[in-house]
Amino acid sequence: DLLVVGSANADLVIAVERRPGAGETVLGGDLAVHPGGKGANQAVAAARLGARTVLLARVGDDAHGRLLLESQRAAGVDTVGVLVGGAPTGVALITVDPSGDNSIVVSPGANGKLTPGDVRAAASLFQASKVVSTQLEIPLETVVEVVRNLSSESRFVLNPSPPRPLPSELLAACDPLIVNEHEAKVVLGESCVSDRPEDWARLLLAKGPRSVVVTLGAEGALVASADGVERVPSVKVDAVDTTGAGDAFTAALAFRLGAGASLAEAAGYAARVGAAAVTKEGAQVSFPTAEEVEAL
Ligand code: ADP
Numbered sequence: 001d002l003l004v005v006g007s008a009n010a011d012l013v014i015a016v017e018r019r020p021g022a023g024e025t026v027l028g029g030d031l032a033v034h035p036g037g038k039g040a041n042q043a044v045a046a047a048r049l050g051a052r053t054v055l056l057a058r059v060g061d062d063a064h065g066r067l068l069l070e071s072q073r074a075a076g077v078d079t080v081g082v083l084v085g086g087a088p089t090g091v092a093l094i095t096v097d098p099s100g101d102n103s104i105v106v107s108p109g110a111n112g113k114l115t116p117g118d119v120r121a122a123a124s125l126f127q128a129s130k131v132v133s134t135q136l137e138i139p140l141e142t143v144v145e146v147v148r149n150l151s152s153e154s155r156f157v158l159n160p161s162p163p164r165p166l167p168s169e170l171l172a173a174c175d176p177l178i179v180n181e182h183e184a185k186v187v188l189g190e191s192c193v194s195d196r197p198e199d200w201a202r203l204l205l206a207k208g209p210r211s212v213v214v215t216l217g218a219e220g221a222l223v224a225s226a227d228g229v230e231r232v233p234s235v236k237v238d239a240v241d242t243t244g245a246g247d248a249f250t251a252a253l254a255f256r257l258g259a260g261a262s263l264a265e266a267a268g269y270a271a272r273v274g275a276a277a278v279t280k281e282g283a284q285v286s287f288p289t290a291e292e293v294e295a296l
Contacts (some may be wrong), residue, residue: 002053041287051251053078
C-alpha cells in the first residue's frame with residue numbers, strides 16, 4: 001500500500017573528545033553501526049505503525065547491505081524492491097563530541113546508482129501503491145522518474161532532504177511537500193521573504209504543490225492547501241534525541257493518507273509519531289508502534 005523510494009545507509013558512529021584536524025589522529029570510543037538513510041528510516045517507521053510497506057532502494061553486495069535488508073525485514077518491510085550491487089552500500093561516517101554535536105561525511109555509494117531505469121523496472125510496485133513517499137538522498141532524476149511512473153490513483157509525498165531547489169514538475173506532483181524550517185528556506189530560495197512559517201507555507205504552495213506541510217519541531221506542524229493554513233500541535237514530551245523525527249513524521253503522514261485520513265488528521269497523527277520518536281535515542285530504534293502512539 002505504501003511505497004517508499006529512497007536511500008539506505010549504514011550509520012557508523014564514534015564518540016570523540018574532539019574532532020581531528022588535518023593530518024591528526026584522535027582515539028574515539030567503540031564503533032556503533034546502525035541502519036539508517038531517510039528511505040530506510042521511513043519504511044521502518046511506517047511498517048512499525050502497521051502499514052503494508054515496500055522499499056525501493058539500492059544497497060551494495062556487502063555486510064552493510066545485508067544489515068539493511070535484515071533491519072527492514074525485522075520491521076516487517078517488504079524488501080522485494082531492494083536492489084543489490086553497483087557500488088558499496090551508502091555510509092554516513094559520524095563523529096559525536098561530548099556536547100552532542102555531530103560531524104558527518106556521507107558516501108552515497110549504491111544510493112547514487114538507483115537510476116530512473118530502476119524506477120521504470122519497478123512498475124508493478126507503483127501499480128499496487130496508494131501512496132509513494134520519497135526524499136532526496138537518491139539522484140534527483142530518479143525522483144522525477146518516480147513522479148512520471150505514478151499510477152493515476154496514487155498520491156505522491158516528498159520530503160526534500162537534503163534540500164535543494166526543485167523542478168516544477170516535481171513540485172506540481174507533491175501532495176504534500178513536507179519541509180522543516182531549513183528545507184522550507186532552501187526550497188523557497190530568493191522568494192523566502194518572511195520569517196513566519198505561515199508565510200513559508202503559503203509561498204511554497206504558490207510554487208505548485210497541491211498541499212504543503214511545514215514541521216516545526218516541538219511546535220508541531222502547519223498544513224496548507226487550497227482550504228487554507230492550519231496549525232497542528234505536537235505532544236509535549238521530554239526530547240532525548242531528535243534524530244529521525246522528520247522521517248517518522250513523513251512515514252506516519254503517508255501511512256494515514258493511504259488509510260483515507262484528511263491531510264490535517266494525518267498530520268495530527270504524524271506529529272504524535274514524531275514526538276514519540278524524540279523520546280528515545282537513535283533513529284530506527286526510536287520509532288513507535290501504533291500502541292505506543294496511542295499511549296502517548
Ligand atoms: P526534522 O527532524 O526534519 O527537523 P522536526 O524537528 O520539525 O523535523 O520534527 C518533525 C516532527 O516531530 C514535528 O513536527 C513534531 O511533531 C515532532 N517533534 C520533533 N521534535 C519534537 C519535540 N521536541 N517535542 C514534540 N514533538 C516533536
